[in-house]
Amino acid sequence: MSLLVVGSVALDSVKTPFGEATDVLGGSGTYFSVAAGFFNRVNLVAVVGNDFPGEHLELLKGHDIDLAGLKTQPGKTFRWKGEYGFQLNEAKTLETHLNVFESFRPELPDAFRTPNLVFLANIDPELQLEVLHQVKRPRLVACDTMNFWIEGKREALIRTLREVDVVIINDGEARELAGEANLVKAARNILDLGPKTLIIKRGEYGVLMFSGGTVFSAPAFPLESVFDPTGAGDSFAGGFMGYLARQGLHEESLRCPPVTGLPFDEAVIRRAVIIGSVMASFNVESFSLDRMKTLTFEEIQARYKEFQQMTSFEDLLH
């Protein structure tokens, strides 16, 4: 199935307790696409400056990413500089230079305008809406957002959420968006805004998915060395959406949607959540997308099995 993502492609400078990296490949669109590319071809819409290294373009192409929607503009590529403390849960942003991203207006190539699945990475909700106005009846739309937009562009964000099926945000964002500290109540408030499914990312504690009346809890993979958490959330979304795209649509759902309200069975969606968690767990093992460069499909399958072993327990006998 065709999968479209709109997001940022950036050059990041990151410092963690374990080292630092300067001007390395980053951006929400990048992390998403590379993770999704392990499962399905990805149509990426983004912008870079003319300083963007050709080797990064080659890396993206090598991961089944169609770059027809990646515009190169005169000027510098979006740059982000951040630092993590020992807790590794939240980055402290040191510098943000939007550069060519400042005037970014997504323009979809014709070939990208009939996607089955769409992921709107964390960008201005008005741009997220512009993307949706350029595509024709996607089967599933997912989005991310952040506190900056929740606080500064709440109205536009609410309009976006009305057209979105799956929201993928972190726990702090969910609480702020809902204006409610309790996550179960916050989830209900957010689903009342329109989406059918809410996936709450909780960093090292895994994710909670609220969908219809059900809750699915997936742990994060306990790692001995979390090297750089940058891009974990986008890698999760990439694994999740890429896996769904690979599955193909639930045939019956075209006629009669399953209880999920999404064109996929609950079982498929749950597997996609675990695949997302698997991709995030690999991503944080190295700086930038370094781990993705060597990652194999067999390693992905093996870690999926480890997730199963880590979470399964038997029926209560008596």
Added chain:
Amino acid sequence: MSLLVVGSVALDSVKTPFGEATDVLGGSGTYFSVAAGFFNRVNLVAVVGNDFPGEHLELLKGHDIDLAGLKTQPGKTFRWKGEYGFQLNEAKTLETHLNVFESFRPELPDAFRTPNLVFLANIDPELQLEVLHQVKRPRLVACDTMNFWIEGKREALIRTLREVDVVIINDGEARELAGEANLVKAARNILDLGPKTLIIKRGEYGVLMFSGGTVFSAPAFPLESVFDPTGAGDSFAGGFMGYLARQGLHEESLRCPPVTGLPFDEAVIRRAVIIGSVMASFNVESFSLDRMKTLTFEEIQARYKEFQQMTSFEDLLH
């Protein structure tokens, strides 16, 4: 099987964002015993003052708890006063009056000296050792502890850990005990001290169990109203140990222990972890042990099923 617990029986005054309660029944030994009593008879060793209300004694007796080891001493019962903020993850202790607990020296009645299972709740590790010296070859010993002992009585605690099979502590305590921020590495360090299994409680994020080479992750039950988290950890331990006691020993294990190193199969231990999580989730729904007063075995089984529905996912097909 016989189950022994040594811990505190207290009168708590608790304030949460949702209300407050004064001089209500509390204490690690109490929460443990009441939760465990749903599954197996519990032999409780503790001390109270002569101000301890008779109705509480009746409550304990009504939950299959043998009070032959509960000493009543002249003076006041141990009192704790604490407050929780909106995060509800950590109590702020406002007052601690040890009262009769200050001179507490556990003395086991003869009938209590051959337990199959022992739980050493969070008390001075020297007293934990004294208990172990009074019992004859238990099949499984579990213990809790806290930062106060990790910092103040580290040496005695290390000696206790050498004689313990299962350690049940929270994440902050695990990190401090191991002197290591990464939980996976911290777990390895703690298992190197002697125990075969480490269960790390993470409040609203559930528990992680490290045992031999395996990790088991169990979520917490997502609740709409967490009323009072006091006693959640001890209710977890009570459900865990009570369920194991109810199962009976793994027959074969008497001759040849399973890979867990404990006299129970991994599958039984995992079910016990979920039962512990179930009991903790009920306990936080009300102040003190109020929820336990009305809780039924059918409700426990139903929530166990909900845990299964919340965590299960299928094999990866392709």
